[in-house]
Amino acid sequence: MTDQTASNSLSVAGQRLIARFPFVPAAIILVVLLALNGWFEPRSLSFGALRGLVSTYLALMLLAMAQSYVVFASDLDLSVGAIVSLVNVVMVTVMQSLGGDPLMVLFACVVGIAVGVACGLFNGFVVAALRLQAIVATFATSIFFTGIALYVLPVAGAPVPEAFWLTYASSYFGIPFVFYVLALVLVILTLLARSGLVIRILTVGDDAMGAFHSGLPVTAIRIKGYALCGLFAALAAMCLTGDTASGDPLVGGQMTLNSVAAVVLGGTALSGGKGSVLGAVIGALIIGLINSLVFFVGTPSEWQNLVQGLAILGALMIGVLVSRRAQK
Amino acid sequence: MTAMPKLQLNGVRKSYGATKALRHGDLSLDAGEVHVLIGSNGSGKSTLCKIVAGSVRPDGGEVILDGQPVEIGGPQDAKAKSIGIFYQELSLAAHRTVEENICLPSLPLSGPFADRRAITERASRYLKLFEGVTGEGFALDTPVGHLREDQRQLVEIMKTLATEAAILIFDEPTSSLDRSQVERFFAVLKQLKTEGRSVVFISHRMDEIFEIGDRVTVIRDGETVGTLKIGDTDQAKVIALMVGEGATPRSGAEAKNPATTIRSDITPRLSVSGLSGKGFRDIGFDVAPGEIVGFGGLHGQGQSSVLRALFGAAEVAAGSIALNGNSVTPADPRAAIRLGFAYVSGDRGRDGVIRGRSILENVTPVHLLRAGQRLLDPADLKQKARPALEALKTVFAGYDQPVTALSGGNQQKIVIARWLVDAPQVLLLDDPTKGIDLGAKADLFALIRKLAEDGLGIVLYSSEDNELLQNADRILVFNGGRIARELAGDERTPYNLYHAAYEAA
Numbered sequence: 001m002t003d004q005t006a007s008n009s010l011s012v013a014g015q016r017l018i019a020r021f022p023f024v025p026a027a028i029i030l031v032v033l034l035a036l037n038g039w040f041e042p043r044s045l046s047f048g049a050l051r052g053l054v055s056t057y058l059a060l061m062l063l064a065m066a067q068s069y070v071v072f073a074s075d076l077d078l079s080v081g082a083i084v085s086l087v088n089v090v091m092v093t094v095m096q097s098l099g100g101d102p103l104m105v106l107f108a109c110v111v112g113i114a115v116g117v118a119c120g121l122f123n124g125f126v127v128a129a130l131r132l133q134a135i136v137a138t139f140a141t142s143i144f145f146t147g148i149a150l151y152v153l154p155v156a157g158a159p160v161p162e163a164f165w166l167t168y169a170s171s172y173f174g175i176p177f178v179f180y181v182l183a184l185v186l187v188i189l190t191l192l193a194r195s196g197l198v199i200r201i202l203t204v205g206d207d208a209m210g211a212f213h214s215g216l217p218v219t220a221i222r223i224k225g226y227a228l229c230g231l232f233a234a235l236a237a238m239c240l241t242g243d244t245a246s247g248d249p250l251v252g253g254q255m256t257l258n259s260v261a262a263v264v265l266g267g268t269a270l271s272g273g274k275g276s277v278l279g280a281v282i283g284a285l286i287i288g289l290i291n292s293l294v295f296f297v298g299t300p301s302e303w304q305n306l307v308q309g310l311a312i313l314g315a316l317m318i319g320v321l322v323s324r325r326a327q328k
Numbered sequence: 329m330t331a332m333p334k335l336q337l338n339g340v341r342k343s344y345g346a347t348k349a350l351r352h353g354d355l356s357l358d359a360g361e362v363h364v365l366i367g368s369n370g371s372g373k374s375t376l377c378k379i380v381a382g383s384v385r386p387d388g389g390e391v392i393l394d395g396q397p398v399e400i401g402g403p404q405d406a407k408a409k410s411i412g413i414f415y416q417e418l419s420l421a422a423h424r425t426v427e428e429n430i431c432l433p434s435l436p437l438s439g440p441f442a443d444r445r446a447i448t449e450r451a452s453r454y455l456k457l458f459e460g461v462t463g464e465g466f467a468l469d470t471p472v473g474h475l476r477e478d479q480r481q482l483v484e485i486m487k488t489l490a491t492e493a494a495i496l497i498f499d500e501p502t503s504s505l506d507r508s509q510v511e512r513f514f515a516v517l518k519q520l521k522t523e524g525r526s527v528v529f530i531s532h533r534m535d536e537i538f539e540i541g542d543r544v545t546v547i548r549d550g551e552t553v554g555t556l557k558i559g560d561t562d563q564a565k566v567i568a569l570m571v572g573e574g575a576t577p578r579s580g581a582e583a584k585n586p587a588t589t590i591r592s593d594i595t596p597r598l599s600v601s602g603l604s605g606k607g608f609r610d611i612g613f614d615v616a617p618g619e620i621v622g623f624g625g626l627h628g629q630g631q632s633s634v635l636r637a638l639f640g641a642a643e644v645a646a647g648s649i650a651l652n653g654n655s656v657t658p659a660d661p662r663a664a665i666r667l668g669f670a671y672v673s674g675d676r677g678r679d680g681v682i683r684g685r686s687i688l689e690n691v692t693p694v695h696l697l698r699a700g701q702r703l704l705d706p707a708d709l710k711q712k713a714r715p716a717l718e719a720l721k722t723v724f725a726g727y728d729q730p731v732t733a734l735s736g737g738n739q740q741k742i743v744i745a746r747w748l749v750d751a752p753q754v755l756l757l758d759d760p761t762k763g764i765d766l767g768a769k770a771d772l773f774a775l776i777r778k779l780a781e782d783g784l785g786i787v788l789y790s791s792e793d794n795e796l797l798q799n800a801d802r803i804l805v806f807n808g809g810r811i812a813r814e815l816a817g818d819e820r821t822p823y824n825l826y827h828a829a830y831e832a833a
Contacts, residue, residue, distance in 0.1 A: 194442055194444075195441055195442065196437045196440060196442045199424070199428065199435065200432075202424065203428075203432055206422055206423050206424065207420070207421055210415075210418065211421070213381070213403055213415055213419040214403065214433045214487070215402075216432070216433070273422065273423045
């Protein structure tokens, strides 16, 4: 009897913990994956290796953040990858035509952000105002955005000015630039989690009809969610551009579903109304660590995709089991 | 004369397709009064409230606020015009906390950020009004999804109060509350009255209406039929107004379908005793071969839950079910179908019609299950489907026509035909005529009577009292998940039905 009450109060505590911090199961998986990586390849936990991990996956983390704000409202954006590509080629083209002057690079970044937000607003208009199905509508806009990207830069390979990618790869006061970005991202997501807008986005995702009845401007809120998504997709494009140091009109395409997977791995419900952006960031890292673990374990190259897929399924299952257990 | 009314509705109308939800809604609401709206299921009360709250746009009629004709463009507009509403179906976000939900309509912000302190402060002001009656596990930071039904209703009440609107509409705010919670709520309403606020209050509990109301407006079949001062009237008068004059003892309707004399020596088709589950308790009744037993009462008193439980679609916690004298346990719909249960739901979209498929495919699934066929011969299936469809006088162009091309009434006939290919033992009808036109209804009930004459046991739940009075041999009136009263023979009058349904549980 006392055993049962003890386990009950424990599960109540677990339930509260996960209700408050839905990313807890993801964080546990992250720690396990880090440990496994270290087990199979001790050097993978070195400062340099972690820096490499962050600089490779920073773009995906930001893209998962972007996707979160849409998923919160129970929408979906299948065009985030195409937005990344478009912003990438627009920025590279602007930098190329204006020269590598730091001021011009900054200007190119501003243009990139504007393009990202514009794409987001367009998606929001199509989905929330015209009321087209989010999945198919954003699939269509992704093709559309890719089309523009191919028009802007038909062939991959245009180089990025040194001022840009050197900054991304450099260190300040002994700390790599990407770590500053990561810290900034964490600060921004904490602040955004407290914003009235994100609370409203979550409310809409919870029960759109209820939100409408409560007098919330549901359409405007959903459009703002897509705009936020576009903004963070543009930031993701900047990181990707810093990492790859070139323009490529198709570079973001495969990141779209990775971003959705990262959001779900982070404990966010695709049905909306519930989740955490930090979870999505952790989810992106989980995908990165799985990829590197598959490599460190020494999987033959022809089997790597298969093992990767199974490992992501496994991580998803563990996440579900942990949260279910806590809710029982 | 008294001062100008705060809000006035004149001849407000609203139709959904062919259904006229509100034909002629009038309402005159004064400042500082609690005005009760009453009417039977589907009489148009909620539609009237939603028009005032802006979530439904009227097709015609006048809305006058503070003497000025206005158009309420949407919930946001209603909020701007100082109108707050408690939604019967609740408008809460399950994953948000109690305090966030209370403050959601106008979230306190400091800059772009939610002002946590202001949210807690404002929410606790309204929580204080219900201190001591909120029950276990109710705190400002509890996610609403973790709360019980009555607690969620309290949050919706607090959310409505937090709008601080001059006009507050409460659409069945007390349906899940216990006595102490209702008392506290009424104390709050009385306080609002002294502040000069106007309250519209909908409830089905007569005692509550007479306890808190100043005036009562009665709506019948989408029309306002009168407004009375509570002090000048009594329950019988209000019920008489709801039922309508001349409707009181309508023996003519029953004579058309004289109650079949049931011989007690015949084994009942269906015999239920002590059945309990989610939403119903201790239900017991028999259905003889050839009998139509009606389930009556207000909407959502457990009628549908009992039918779904009998069909194996809802869990049964206790009790026994016997079919032709043999004890059975329909664990899921497949088992129930094999035993000989048939279930027709009014919610065709969810439970009945297979959208986008042909008529033939919509008629045959039950037959395929019962006959256990694996390989199909369409010609043979058409042979089997024909008598069932002919019996229903279904008009259709061909077996391959998509079922959604038919009208609502004809779709429902197709769904019923599905059960007639192999004769069932018991037919469970769960508000089968929802959204069906009058002509099709008459056909349906003629068919149901004919099926009864063939020896089926039929249970009919209808949210329209007239359908029950005209078609059921006996009516079991549900109230709060229990059978409150059984009406048989001459007792089957609109008055008795209303009275039993509206009695405090």
